[in-house]
Amino acid sequence: MPRSANTARPQRRRPVTPRRRKPRRSKGGFGWFKAFFVLGAAAGLVLAVWLVLIARDLPDTSGLADVERTAAISFYDQTGRLIARRGSAHGRAATIDEIPPALVDAVLAVEDRRFYGHFGVDVIGTGRALLANLRAGRVVQGGSTLTQQLAKNLFLTPERTLRRKVQEVLLAFWLESRFSKDEILELYLNRVYFGGGAWGVEAASARYFGKTVSELNLGESALLAGLLKAPSRYSPVNDADRAAARATVVLDLMEQTGRITPQERIDAASTPIRVSRGASSPGAQYFIDWIAPQVRELAGPDHGDLRVTTTLDIVAQRAAEQSLARTMANPDTARGASEAALVSLAHDGAVRAMVGGRSYTASQFNRAVLAQRQPGSAFKAFVYASAFEAGLTPDDIRSDTPVAVGDWAPANYNGEYRGDITLREAFARSSNAVAVRIAEETGRGHIARLATRLGIESRLRVDRSLALGAYEVNPLEMAGAYAAFANGGYRAEPHGILLIEDRSGAVVYEAQPVGHERVLDDRTYARMRQLFSSVVSWGTGRNAQAGGLTEGGKTGTTNEFRDAWFAGFGGELVTVVWVGNDDNAPTERATGGGPPASIYAGFVTAAPQYGLASDPAGAPLALMPEAVEPDQPVSEIVAEPPEAEERDPIAAFLAGLGGD
Template sequence: MARRPRNAPAADRARPAPARRRRRRGGKPGLPLWRVFAALFVIGTLAAAALLVSVARDLPDTSSLAAVERSSTIAFLDHRGRLIARRGSAHGHEVAVADLPPFLVDAVLAVEDRRFYSHPGVDVIGLSRAMLANIRAGHIVQGGSTLTQQLAKNLFLSPERTWRRKLQEMMLAFWLESRFTKDEILELYLNRVYFGGGAYGIEAASLRYFGKPASEVSLGEAALLAGLLKAPSRYSPVNDASRAAARATVVLDLMMQTGRITEAERVAAASTPIRVSRGASSPGAQYFIDWIFPSVREIAGPSHGDLVVRTTLDVDAQRAAEAALEGVLADPARAAGVSEGALVSLAHDGSVRAMVGGRSYVRSQFNRAILASRQPGSAFKAFVYASAFEAGLSPDDVRDDRPVRVGDWEPQNYNDTYRGEMTLREAFARSSNSIAVQIAEETGRGHVARLTRRLGMESPMRADRSLALGAYEVTPLELAGAYTPFANGGYRVSPFGIISIETEAGDLLFETPPPADRRVLDARTVSRMQDLLRAVVVWGTGRNAAVPGLETGGKTGTTNDFRDAWFAGYGADVVTAIWTGNDDNAPSDHATGGGPPALIFSAYMQSAPHSGLASGHSRPAGDGPAIAPPVGDAETVATPAGREEPRDPIAAFLAGLGGPDSE
């Protein structure tokens, strides 16, 4: 490198070298990387500590851990004293793990917490596995909570799913593990967890479902109880026996896979029938319990102790009603495009013997029997004809089935097809719209509306021109109550479900008074209406409702676009109203009142205890209608705009001998 001359100018000698000048411009060297991470760690630790302090500050009081909170229970019995259901927090006495069969404890741990005896309250392995599964699925498919965490949540926390609540759950789980032994934690869990059916705790659940203490359950029963913990209502044996059995088999498989039982023990348990308490074997009865439960609480007051409520329900009739409804609607050929139904069956004094609010209480608690208001269609014509008979007409009077006009309204039979002169009996049995409108106008719409009110119908209705065709909404319970005077001699009833309410000690708190004998139809009108109602079943649109060996009568009804189908009628000691349709009000596949509802009525009456047929003691049929059915006439069904459509007898035969396509 050339040296700078000694005689160079002073300015040149003072100028720094380029390299040194660049170093000085860079300033001090940056902080070492480890110091940055250390600072972030300290900040993160402080933030986490602050978060934990904040979460811990809101932790609930744990001082009442040892006390089991027990609310009052209400036992509901049918009219013969058989258990229907229990409501309230039914707790059994506390049991120790040492007093339970080892396989019962193993069954619970196999499905709830396999590493219960090895983790400190939070299972990192299980939590990691659940998180991985949820990430892969894109939504929550597994839970990573341990049995201790579930106990903490059940005892102290709300069911909300937030990160704050989850942190509190983990902190409480660590606290429980530090204060109690594993067996003590397991006892706290088993004595408090919910098993469905109002039963809290393993002892109450065993008594509820099997009628025996938990110390005496078999391996299969233990598997069934353990299977309930995932979803108590869904897997309850009283709601769905087949689903409960399948879930119990899954538990047995898990027990075998984890070495808790042998293959031979699994096979033996899976092949042994499990007997569930018969008094609790009618899941659809929960609709009825929901109906009367508010009245029980209102009558007894908020501070009542344990109660025993004797109801009007008949467990055997309830089972028959549920089986009949499901048996028809589960068959696509007979259901004809309807997915739901409801049934109410009343004794002649108005006491409810069966109430089915839908096909499955587990899937839907909406009680269609008392809450679903739908147009009754031609089922309303019974009130039109009763009004006509009060006004002096008789079943043998003749009217002309022809086009009619009321002001600017022209109700029509389907396709403008009319049959000419016919008796009122035939018009009713064939469900002629034309003649129904004619006699409503002759009698007076106001008279029809007043009679309907007198018989117990309370839904809003207008006495307009379409009243005769049932163009207003009713519930199955209302329709059954209003039809009852046709069967009981003309006396109005008010449907009821409670007979008495007593304390557990036997002190009577309430007793339903005997119904008042309030006659709303004279004997002549009742006799004439029974004549018409029998004609509908013997040779009219309700032939599918006939029951061999039993006198029955009723009326079919179908509404616009085949959206609603009804049958209301009587037989033996009960009056029954049945509705079928779709919850979204979608049209069916031409389902009519003479189809699914009539078929359900027939199946119900053949198996219900009040008919006498279920036990083999049939009753002789009545005299039937006063005249033979006309020959060669087509049956009718309701069609859009409330009209009646004639059905070709040959087509009806090919469709099933007057099956689902008859009104």
């Protein structure tokens, strides 16, 4: 029987099988690549914009041939020998054909040995320098090429920033595209600084050797190339031994890079280098510092190049420097003193020698002019001169026994007293007791007025300790005041300038003879000469004897042996020597009859005013037979001043009372 529609069998549903999704292909690698690509493109775009902005801010290069310079002042001694040059001394521009191949090779060996092979930036040298600095944790090498150095010298400031470094690279590329290698080298050698105020090889050749650049030999070329690393540090003017050592290193590098043969290196090292006479007295820079402001004041603010003839005698200057250095280098003779100063004047006050300290390179503080120190017993010369003006004589007797002025009771040196003695003996033995007695007897005010009359300009305290030099003076004014005891009793004003001329030879200033003021009468003058002679003959200044050359002098030692002085004269010179410590610390019992008298004796023995027959130029600068510095790839070294602080390597890469 057929089924009705309502009773039809329900259809069986097929089980639904979930559709399997096709696995998606991984897009991870492509995504990272795309991200890196986008980031790289963005970074490149930012870098490009940044470089465009830096390029737009590049300095104007149109003045490439212009040389910006300041007026140069050349200083000569009284006989016309060059002492120093201040300001920018630019020699004429030398062509590459005039520059000796040895100098070119020396510079490239030191500064940029791959100069002819790179395009302005030395990739190998830059990478090597960066790695070396990172390993050392400080600056040991630099990657600047000679072209980069030229770009920096011509157009940029010395600041150490990433921006400045990028500008340097861009300008180096510009120079390389605009000029040939020889032209770049020529520009560099005519603009680079060699120290001593000399810019360019021609000025440096004249400054150090008194010759043109075309006349330089191999050793002289090596010395100049060695200056580029640090002109002040390696200057033969400041340190001949260091300059010689550096020149030797340059020769070694030239041999290692095949620019010279071993025999040429030996021959160069065996040939002494003679630095020009005027450039071989570093201590004279103290004198130049003293007179340079006076020259500018006399010449006016708008002066051009000047030639200054000074009163200095370069031979006497060398003798002073050598004697001071010899005494102070020996601990037995220096006796705990670390510094010294010397001033030597002609009888009219003209400065013949001035040494302001042991080393001008180490300290430019001029102790001969600026150090205010107590003179101690050296001031007694004014005490006794005042007494003689009041009518006393060298043979008058005074008591050398303990003395007191109120509650002040100064003692003699070592506590020794001799009873009744003559004023001559009291002066020769530097008795404090007698000096105080005659000061109170003749009047402190009269003593102060006499000292001022003779040339003491520092303020004097007119109190009971005046007789023992318990106030401060400097060696220069002491020398000026003592000149009256040597020249017949006339006041002498210390001075250092004789003549100033401009570039054309026109006289800008000429010192005029000054009418000498009589400050000591004949009787006082003669009696003081007797006393000074006794000090050197048998008194506290016996060590100042120099084969009969010293006619007289006076020692001075302050409380706790902080300062030691000797002031003496003989022949045509009056000389004052001070020895002590800058921090006023006591010495190891250094007295005026010790280191100062020794320095004085050594000086006058060699000074030309005492009969020196010849005018020695000094020992020539000798190169070393072997290298004295570690071998290193100097082509990757950046010329840095010796005073430069250590910097982050990446940033640097980017960029009293008493007697004697």
